Amino acid sequence: MSLPALSNGPLVEVEDLHTYYGKSHILDGVSLTVGRGEVVGLLGRNGVGKSTTLKTIMGIVNPARGKVLFEDRPITGVPAHRLARIGIAYVPEDRRIFRLLTVMENLRTGLDRRGVSESRKQEMLDKVFAYFPVLAERRNQAGGTLSGGEQQMLAIARAMTLEPKIILLDEPTEGLMPRMVSQIRQIIDVLHRDGVAILLVEQNVPLTLEASDRVYIMEKGAIRHQCPASELKVNDAVIHQYLGV
Amino acid sequence: MSKRPTIIYWTGFSIVLALLIVAPLVLPEFWRRFVTEILIWGLLAMSSDILIGYTGMVSFGHSAFFGLGMYGAAAALLMVRPPNLWLAIAYGLVGSAAVSAFVAYFSTRMRDIYFAITTLIFSQIFYVIIFTWTEVTGGENGLSFRRPPLAIPGLYSAPFTSETLHWFVLAMVTASYLILRRITRSPFGMVLQSIRENEARTRAIGYPVERYKIVSVMLSGLFAGLAGVLYAIQNRFAAPDFVYFLVSGETVIFNVIGGIGTLVGPIAGAAFFLLLREAFSRFFTEFYLIPVGIIFIAIVIFMPQGLLGFARRWLNR
Amino acid sequence: MLEFLQNIPWDAIVIQTVNGIVTGMILALIASGLTLIFGIMDVVNFAHGELFMFGAYMGVVVITATGSFWLALVLATLIVALIGAGLQITTLRPLLGRDPLTTILATFGISLVMQNYALWQFGPVARKIPEPFTGQFTLFYLEYPWYRVLIAVLSGAIIGGFWLFLKYGTYGIWIRATTQDRVMAQAMGIPVPWVHTGVFAIGAGMAAASGVLFGPLVGVNHAMGLDWVLKAFIVVVVGGMGSLGGSIAASIFISLLEAYAAIWVSPAQAVIVSFVVLILTLLFRPTGLFVPTPK
Numbered sequence: 001m002s003l004p005a006l007s008n009g010p011l012v013e014v015e016d017l018h019t020y021y022g023k024s025h026i027l028d029g030v031s032l033t034v035g036r037g038e039v040v041g042l043l044g045r046n047g048v049g050k051s052t053t054l055k056t057i058m059g060i061v062n063p064a065r066g067k068v069l070f071e072d073r074p075i076t077g078v079p080a081h082r083l084a085r086i087g088i089a090y091v092p093e094d095r096r097i098f099r100l101l102t103v104m105e106n107l108r109t110g111l112d113r114r115g116v117s118e119s120r121k122q123e124m125l126d127k128v129f130a131y132f133p134v135l136a137e138r139r140n141q142a143g144g145t146l147s148g149g150e151q152q153m154l155a156i157a158r159a160m161t162l163e164p165k166i167i168l169l170d171e172p173t174e175g176l177m178p179r180m181v182s183q184i185r186q187i188i189d190v191l192h193r194d195g196v197a198i199l200l201v202e203q204n205v206p207l208t209l210e211a212s213d214r215v216y217i218m219e220k221g222a223i224r225h226q227c228p229a230s231e232l233k234v235n236d237a238v239i240h241q242y243l244g245v
Numbered sequence: 246m247s248k249r250p251t252i253i254y255w256t257g258f259s260i261v262l263a264l265l266i267v268a269p270l271v272l273p274e275f276w277r278r279f280v281t282e283i284l285i286w287g288l289l290a291m292s293s294d295i296l297i298g299y300t301g302m303v304s305f306g307h308s309a310f311f312g313l314g315m316y317g318a319a320a321a322l323l324m325v326r327p328p329n330l331w332l333a334i335a336y337g338l339v340g341s342a343a344v345s346a347f348v349a350y351f352s353t354r355m356r357d358i359y360f361a362i363t364t365l366i367f368s369q370i371f372y373v374i375i376f377t378w379t380e381v382t383g384g385e386n387g388l389s390f391r392r393p394p395l396a397i398p399g400l401y402s403a404p405f406t407s408e409t410l411h412w413f414v415l416a417m418v419t420a421s422y423l424i425l426r427r428i429t430r431s432p433f434g435m436v437l438q439s440i441r442e443n444e445a446r447t448r449a450i451g452y453p454v455e456r457y458k459i460v461s462v463m464l465s466g467l468f469a470g471l472a473g474v475l476y477a478i479q480n481r482f483a484a485p486d487f488v489y490f491l492v493s494g495e496t497v498i499f500n501v502i503g504g505i506g507t508l509v510g511p512i513a514g515a516a517f518f519l520l521l522r523e524a525f526s527r528f529f530t531e532f533y534l535i536p537v538g539i540i541f542i543a544i545v546i547f548m549p550q551g552l553l554g555f556a557r558r559w560l561n562r
Numbered sequence: 563m564l565e566f567l568q569n570i571p572w573d574a575i576v577i578q579t580v581n582g583i584v585t586g587m588i589l590a591l592i593a594s595g596l597t598l599i600f601g602i603m604d605v606v607n608f609a610h611g612e613l614f615m616f617g618a619y620m621g622v623v624v625i626t627a628t629g630s631f632w633l634a635l636v637l638a639t640l641i642v643a644l645i646g647a648g649l650q651i652t653t654l655r656p657l658l659g660r661d662p663l664t665t666i667l668a669t670f671g672i673s674l675v676m677q678n679y680a681l682w683q684f685g686p687v688a689r690k691i692p693e694p695f696t697g698q699f700t701l702f703y704l705e706y707p708w709y710r711v712l713i714a715v716l717s718g719a720i721i722g723g724f725w726l727f728l729k730y731g732t733y734g735i736w737i738r739a740t741t742q743d744r745v746m747a748q749a750m751g752i753p754v755p756w757v758h759t760g761v762f763a764i765g766a767g768m769a770a771a772s773g774v775l776f777g778p779l780v781g782v783n784h785a786m787g788l789d790w791v792l793k794a795f796i797v798v799v800v801g802g803m804g805s806l807g808g809s810i811a812a813s814i815f816i817s818l819l820e821a822y823a824a825i826w827v828s829p830a831q832a833v834i835v836s837f838v839v840l841i842l843t844l845l846f847r848p849t850g851l852f853v854p855t856p857k
Contacts, residue, residue: 098742
């Protein structure tokens with residue numbers, strides 16, 4: 001269903017988004033872009049609207065104003081299940097794997113798509129199990145019995161089965177042990193190598209700066225600063241200013 | 246807060262009241278009874294509005310309250326000679342109060358849909374009891390009795406005429422409306438509405454929400470029982486059909502059509518439904534419920550605030 | 563003591579056990595559909611009894627035309643499933659996201675329309691679905707029809723088949739995922755609106771199948787849905803709302819108790835048993851008798 005890339009423009013473009021929860025003006029004019037295969041970081045304090053931005057892109061939340069574009073085509077208001085099928089995958093905060101489904105069944109929610117041959121499904125499964133051997137071990141266990149780190153891996157693996165062009169990653173390292181954090185870091189690199197774009201929301205600033213090509217900083221529902229990640233590594237005054245870290 | 250809306254409101258109220266008073270004098274017998282019936286069903290629907298519109302709890306149990314009011318009145322009129330109007334009312338109210346206390350105790354533990362289902366099942370319990378306990382309730386055939394005279398003890402006693410019955414019913418319904426209106430605007434009523442808006446927050450502030458709910462159900466049940474008493478007096482019989490949950494369902498229909506949370510809306514809803522039924526049954530004989538049902542579904546989907554819903558804020562000022 | 567044991571009507575109890583299981587299985591089939599619809603969409607389907615009734619009538623129509631009971635069973639299930647899908651798309655989808663009470667009202671309206679439509683089309687006189695085969699076996703002093711045993715077996719088979727479908731098929735996974743987390747299911751590409759329609763259709767089909775199966779036992783008339791709907795609601799509450807296993811267990815439990823009660827009191831009064839069970843459940847285990855109490 002997706003057209004061949006006609007333009008060299010960004011993969012995902014968000015223009016002047018305004019989103020409300022009831023009376024709260026959560027997103028107050030957010031604009032950003034993510035290029036093909038780019039890893040873009042989204043930093044900011046708690047509650048500034050980072051998760052809401054991801055949810056709006058994924059069609060889980062509808063904006064009051066503004067546009068979301070995917071490969072130059074407007075997708076604002078398109079329901080999430082269609083977006084998942086054209087190449088946008090979402091890994092939410094607190095993982096939200098299907099706790100009562102086994103690991104295998106969790107993966108199947110993404111694998112069992114129309115137009116995917118059995119052999120390709122097996123390939124994807126092998127790839128996922130290669131990156132996450134612990135999931136292979138636990139493939140018949142219910143998702144709810146996995147540890148926090150394993151659930152995070154399952155959530156990412158599940159998103160990968162959609163063969164997405166971009167993954168929206170919301171705080172993947174939250175609450176994880178350092179060993180797991182570096183594993184996540186490696187996965188991000190692997191995905192980057194495979195050409196998958198990533199929009200990464202994180203509280204872990206050093207990890208974000210290492211993994212990303214570009215970084216946006218949000219405050220009070222809008223983007224306040226953007227630049228290549230390399231710049232921020234040397235100039236951390238900006239970081240102190242917006243994140244107080 | 247400007248004075249004008251209140252004046253307009255009371256003017257409107259007086260006009261409607263005047264029309265209803267004059268009605269039996271100008272209408273033919275059939276329509277006279279029709280208007281009286283609208284008032285009685287309207288009272289039932291209004292009682293249900295306390296729960297649905299003001300406390301935010303949809304109940305399918307009103308047929309039980311209505312029915313117990315009806316059978317309570319029947320009991321008074323059959324057991325005590327000579328038949329006494331006020332005794333009938335008293336028995337009916339006690340009966341419906343008891344039933345509503347019973348139902349309230351169990352069902353207020355549940356929230357939302359579970360509450361609705363529980364009240365429905367309870368109303369069916371009473372239906373089965375009334376239907377099968379033939380020695381006491383007359384079972385399937387119900388009970389019939391004579392209409393008591395309109396009596397003010399010591400002063401006056403005369404049998405009801407069609408007109409005086411209508412005025413009596415009108416007086417009861419109007420008084421009920423005014424009482425309920427006063428209650429909804431009282432601090433108690435405000436708490437109920439706060440429960441409707443956000444139960445968790447109301448509880449967090451410190452109000453004993455369960456107790457308010459129970460009182461709300463009993464209040465609602467009381468006036469539903471009054472409607473049952475009036476129905477019994479008008480028609481001189483009590484039958485289990487009126488305790489069947491379909492009556493509760495129709496009551497909820499009146500509420501939704503007329504507009505919940507307005508008190509008068511349900512009365513308008515009852516009038517609308519009964520008039521539609523009358524009109525359609527001329528053409529569709531017994532199957533009037535098919536078009537009426539479709540209209541109802543359409544209102545639920547497209548006009549959920551009901552006929553008078555647009556005036557809700559204004560009517561509650 | 564021996565005299566007491568001798569006075570217990572053992573033969574009646576065994577017969578009533580069989581009867582109770584038969585009724586329980588039909589009730590389970592109806593209640594499963596209701597639980598499924600509620601568990602996945604939060605919709606209390608008041609019209610479920612009418613789908614049961616329509617199934618029975620479709621059965622009558624097909625049998626009159628073709629003479630085949632089995633064809634009637636299959637066709638009635640399919641037709642009513644389609645009707646259910648149609649109803650869901652036209653009246654329930656627009657109500658998505660609104661107060662759940664609106665769906666009760668809407669389905670209540672649908673039940674009124676369907677009942678009167680059936681009355682209009684088929685008239686007030688009850689119709690009969692003939693049994694697919696006669697044949698009885700002797701159970702104590704009764705000639706017990708094999709057909710009744712078949713009903714229980716078939717109902718069980720349908721429920722069992724559906725359980726397998728839920729556990730293993732792709733669509734089963736979709737349904738289970740949607741029940742657990744609607745938003746993430748959508749985010750995984752599962753077309754949730756269609757899952758809802760599908761589930762409603764399946765629930766409707768199950769109700770219709772019960773209608774055809776139950777048809778030969780009683781007359782088919784427009785009001786037959788009402789009693790069943792009430793009992794099904796009681797079963798769903800007692801079994802634990804949204805729990806499939808719970809509603810099946812509750813169906814059999816309540817039907818057995820009622821069957822035993824019918825040894826001593828009239829059937830009309832035996833229904834009080836289900837009410838008492840409900841009250842006790844609400845008092846002591848409001849989350850459901852057959853559901854582990856949440857910690």
